[in-house]
Amino acid sequence: MRDFHLPGRSATFATNGMCATSHPLAAKAAIDILQQGGNAMDAAIAGAVLLGICEPQMTGIGGDCFVLFTKPGEDQIHALNGSGRAPKAADAAALRAQGHATIPLNSAHAVTIPGAMDAFCQLSDDHGRLGLDTLLAPAIHYADQGIPVAPRVAHDWPTAGKMLQGHGLRHFMPSGTPPKPGEMFRAPGQAEVLRRIAKDGRAAFYEGEIAEDMLATLNAMGGAHRAEDFAAQRCDYTTPVSGAYKGANLVEHPPNGQGATAILLLNILKHFDIAAMDPFGAERVHIEAEATKLAYDARNRFIADPAHTTRLDHMLAPETAAKLAALIDPNKAMAAAKPLSEAVHRDTIYITVVDRDRMAVSLIYSIFHGFGSGIASEKFGILLQNRGAGFTLEEGHPNELAGGKRPMHTIIPGMLTEAGRVTTPFGVMGGSYQSTGHARFVSNLRDFGLGPQAAIDAPRAFADPTGLKLERGYGTDVAQALADKGHEVITDPDAIGGAQAIQIHASGVLEGGSDPRKDGCALGY
Template sequence: MRRGPVIGTKTMVVSPHYLASAAGAQVLAKGGNAYDAAVAVSATLAVVYPHMTGLGGDAFWLGYSASEGRVRAYNGSGRSGYAVRRDCYAGEEAIPRRGVRSAITVPGMADSWSAVQREYGRLTLAEVLEPAIGYSAGGFPLSPDQHGGSVLAGAALSPEAAAVYLPGGQIPAAGERFVQRQLAGTLRALAAGGRDAFYKGSIAEEISDYMQASGGYLTRDDFADHQGSWEEPLQTEYHGHTVYQVPPNSQGFTALMALNILEHYNFAEIRHGSYEYYHLLVEALKLSFRDRDQVLTDPSFRSIPLDRLLSKPYAAQLAAAISPRKALALSSEPVGRDTAYAAVVDEEGNAVSFIQSLYFEFGSGVVAGNTGILLQNRGSFFSLDPAHVNTLEPHKRTFHTLMPAMACRDGKPAYLYGTQGGEGQPQTQTLLLTRMLHYGMDPQTAVSEPRFVWGRTWGEPTQELRIENRVAEAVRAELAEAGHLVGEAQSYDGVMGHAHAISIDSNGYRSGGADPRSDGAAIGW
């Protein structure tokens, strides 16, 4: 299943669906820049990968502007409704994972498209939405991944959602033409009226009226008051590179913490794919997760000690806690799953790394009225425990797994990378960066090599380390002997998520890699 890297001298687009990558390339070819192309990719993914992402979800962005010479972050996550309180779920142990009462945060994606386009784009929003509108109205070949998601989560869909995603009561086959006419109408309204059509106009009215009639909590005021935010990204220095992440409520700082720990080890003496390699990465990430779970929430509601967590002295303390032959006995909470990551680099040197999600497959499982929009269930991750750091409160952003990454060398982008998969995101990102930076792998090789994921299941908290059976049996046995609860995953197992990456070398050549586990493609020229 291994592919060779795609290399371009001017541009590169990577995404988990080939039609989305093509949409980005199309926008670049017609004169758009990386920001225009990124919004086109994002919107097209919202159509052709509807089980993973959509207009009813959130998005996070990292962008490098060549004219400004800096990286900026955009937080496109939504807040809980003003009327959403813990007593809405009195007598329940947790917020439902599906259904209208799980859809309690305002979708932030449409706002993020508008913000990114307005700030840095060259084309109009209507122009970059053209591919997405075309695929929703005219249809596209349903992907194998959407078919699999439908098999897995089709029973969780509301009647309105099932009418769209299970036409005629049947799971559509891979390759079948799949049309979303209601969504096409919504996208046309957005293209014509801009973000206000979504948050203050007919789209907001249709969604909120549906929610009120169906026992949900989001109102027109919740939509009208939504606003994403431009923010300074977090960063750390790692082996001559400045690595950037979106700040909380994203979990991105977790990956920076892991890199600070790994900085204390000499990878020139650690063979890739060895016991030492996997053990070290897993242990560094475990320690980062331990701190993350204690502090991560909306920083507007609770202070997060990032200065301490990202300090080099603190990383040295954590590194000293790692035993070379014994696994730490830590556990992890499952924190989400289905997501779509993509990245774009243009001829001018602009670069955009971004990620978006509905949280679970098909999100809440609810399509809002006649909009064709699947609403996310991201807010179901709030806790109902008033003492919990991520407790549910009105107008609050929840702990968020989405975390696009970018690493710069000499002030310019060198690596753009990210992955689908909640708890797996910091883990796979650490694998990707160490493989490209320390072992000289091109992006395609880095994403195709065997992967692991620790602690990521969709049930109880776990310490299991799932690792692909392509990793040498002797290495897996050594990990088990050290105390890791090793579980075997199949070759190119989907549980490892869909990772994609772009690297830019000293000649300016762009190399792209798309995960063979996905339906994606890297396109460059």
């Protein structure tokens, strides 16, 4: 139990249904959908689309999503890949010939076809109850009427807003200055897009006037996108991957997401007595940092479009983890993994919903960097992701940019099972941090017996190519001990990531946790 003398957040408990996400209005919308007779899939879609209005720097209908879910009364976990592809005419050799070593972040070359809206339409048709007109109504309302900008969103806007350009500035920063907390943000163009989708389904987005609006903007900026690229976009049902850790089973979305990296990381950590360490001490941070460097090096080599990922079995094999664990020196830091082509980012939303039938949905939805590519369509203001920057231009690499290919993705939904029963849908936002965040969350639960809220609240560290980022929740003694081991310790002014989780107890009680690093909450009824 937490110390009630100190600032903090209690877990949320309920029995009928629950949502945990990063904005309270989206959590409320999801619960409203459940109370209208919708199921967890309906609620997750409604909340996710609204989050694109609540947190436009993080996500939107010009982005991608990945989903893990169960069906009512079942414990089998299903996966859906809602990520988009590079246009058929995309050409890594042409970009190399122009002198590019990486894909320019705010260029049309970085824009892949948005996949999330196709996924939401498919999931609503296959697994929802209420229909898109009901699910999109909350987002349409707030896009039309406006939404007060929340504190964390206002904090992110000045930095993320530097990516905005052309029509992106006009739609997302019309005054020329970032909004302050409580100021209103409106997106009437997106409201019209959602009204048309509610009426005519996915074709309203991927064909006709809306697609033409996106195409005209991209082509004017040198993009190779064509109408057939949008019309051909389709999501795919896939088979999850999983790995055991101390009585729990971590279930992840398969490539092109980086979920396998979290499993590899936990497989490495099994070789150390993490539970005997100080949960917030330097020894644990060091071992996790070293395991992260090794696991992310494997990620950067192997994770790519599913048709081009050929070493997944090797990545998940126990022997691979054992060999990597043997490389870790408990007293000395190694060099960081070679960076991927992506620039540092921490921009994503995550939502999880569990309903009265214990259908569970774990959904993550993003435009990649803050305000994505910064490019918005002229008429409707659809902000386009720059997920293509997740490709590499290295010739022959499995993740090399090519037409019709999906890039390596950092966004990953997660679920935990125990003895075959789904116990915890969860997700950790924060760009590349997400695999480390998944492993850290699972370790907090299994090694130290923390509940979901305490596991989320706990301080975070992340070893990336720039150094070892350390939240201020760690003491100066921990920072010094890590520096003594050779880490380049960085105290980042921004918190690391954000997490949401719902634990489904055997008693039937739902326990929700929501990250105080964000504006949201866990809400149940």
